[in-house]
Amino acid sequence: MPIQIPEQVKPYYEMLRIRLVEEALAERYSEQEMRCPMHLCIGQEAVPVGVCSALKTSDMVFGNHRSHGYYLAKGGDLNKMTAEIYGKVDGCCGGRGGSMHLIDLDVNFMGCTPIVAGTVPLGLGTGLASKLRGNDQITVVFFGDGCFEEGVVHESFNYAALMELPVIFVCENNEYSVYTNLESRQPDRPMNKIAEAHGWDVGSGNGNDLNQVAKITQQAVSRIKAHGRPQFLEFDTYRWLEHCGPNEDDHLDYRPADQVASWKKKCPVLQMQTQLLSEKSISQEELDSYRQSILEEIELSFNFAKASPFPSPESLYQFSNTNPS
Amino acid sequence: MRPDITYTEAVREALDFCLSDDENVFVVGEGVPDPKRIFNTTAGLLEKYGPQRIMDMPLSENALTGMCIGSGLVGMRPVMIHQRTDFAYLAFDQIINNAAKWNFMFNGQGQVPMVIRMMIGRGWGQGPQHSSSPQALFSHIPGLKVVMPSRPYDAKGMLIQAIEDNGPVIFLEHRWLHHMKEAVPEEPFREPLGKARIVRSGNSLTLAAFSYSVIEATKIADAFKKHGIEIETIDMRSASPMDHQTVAASVRKTGRLLVLDTSWITCGVAAELVARVSEEAFKELKAPPARVALPDLHAPTSPTLSKEFYPTPQGIGEKILKTLSIETSSDKGSLILNDLTTDEPLDVPFLDFKGPF
């Protein structure tokens, strides 16, 4: 963090930073230099920040296709993320992955991939390793409501309970998978009950309320430390932009207009900001200076990404595991 | 004659016909009734046939594949759709262990009349988990037909044939074909599964191609033709069954073979075709048969890496020259390669494409 931020304001700062980074990405996407699919989490920033605020750097995190927020909240390097989206050699995967394939092992952001539920069982493995080694590392796997439909999630509930693994599955329920609402994909039943029936501890809450998310996650962390059972957390939130890409897509009418509007009123960043201002935890001037400092950091990250060279064609053949033909 | 239609529209017409023709046909897939209608290939079907036959689905690829198989056992004709081939990998268990084997292992007492449409993604940095081209993987499994039409006409005729087929058919659509147009009859018709098509005849070399490679092959054959070299271009249309007989017959005439594929070279369908033709027409070959396919690596995202990864027209041209024993540095060789050189971006299906897919 380039400027000094009081401890209790840090989570807000993190959320604002994710918001501003993604707004900048969205704004510049049309320049056609970020040549990869991009899923933005604008409107959903409280879940990544709230959850990660309860974690230590040594704890491990896996993400999915919509992972800019998880990556940054876990402490992932902004320059490397921006360069990755630009397909450059200084990106976190040297440009091989793009927005959907982020990794920063320095902060134990273990990787994210776009096959729905693809990383879920990997969390079992890192959890098992922590258990066998007797260390206190917790694994968090972030996924969306759609992921809950994949069989491997249910197999993972079974195994993690059986083995008492130190894992937290965080379901970010934004009610949609692409254009399809939850009611068209799942029966009306609490997801929590399914985890509970497998012997998991559960928690749920308002995913746009940073304090709530942080508190629920801290409780889950404490429960793991106390008795080692896996934890399932579900947070309600809402995606503002199109599923994939930088634009709004409300003209397609797949979501009720009043639903979109009412969720936008519950902006996690603005809510927190209002609270901090009314509590007088921060002043308007401080807010402005945070914003300014973040915008400068973002500008530098774009400069970094643009200045970074493209990977050389020969580098394609690295890490093939087999001899290239 | 009505105006030319796109590949997308051709697929849609095939679905529309089969749904109207047989009430056992239903369509299921993630996004089938959503506003984008699977790149418009399912446009209008929900309105015409209703939500009971035109269905979205939970993100449960394996279970829903099993559901389709089960429905097929009692005479339904499901058409399942995956917007990327990579999503179908979650259903390998059901596809391989049940769909492909059922009728065989129960001594003919359980046909699985199922079609699985899958899209091969390429370009705009879709990367390692959204770009794969699994024709060889599926062709390796006995009991599955694997087809990959390259033109709108075949998309329509072969999809109707696939839906009417009594066994499981993997129907692979390359995303870079969807916008292409040609004349296609309005009325239903059928094209065989497992039959190659000679796109143009020639006598100096046989260029056999799968899926989108046919488009590349045709352009390249044009460039060679300008310089007096007539290449026989063959659209394989189907990976399994694979019509090696048509290719062998062509090679008996040309004496030379190059195969183009959209997937990895090792154990790929190009390798299979070369092996078959070598077995059948070894003596007629005047030069070693050759392949152009993808290196054994995963599709990278960065444009510079994807340029290295996918074959370029020049690269294919060089391979053809080599098979013809023409030096690339000769007058003719360099003229041809010059014609094939392009500085257009290679990560978009057409030039005003703005991403993302």
Ligand SMILES: Cc1ncc(C[n+]2csc(CCOP(=O)(O)OP(=O)(O)O)c2C)c(N)n1
């Ligand atoms: C196995 C698989 N099936 C389908 C897809 C296509 N897909 C990508 S993201 C997505 C939506 C997932 O919804 P959700 O889990 O709720 O996450 P959200 O996008 O809402 O954050 C889908 C269907 C995929 N990537 N992988």
Ligand SMILES: [Mg+2]
């Ligand atoms: Mg969702």
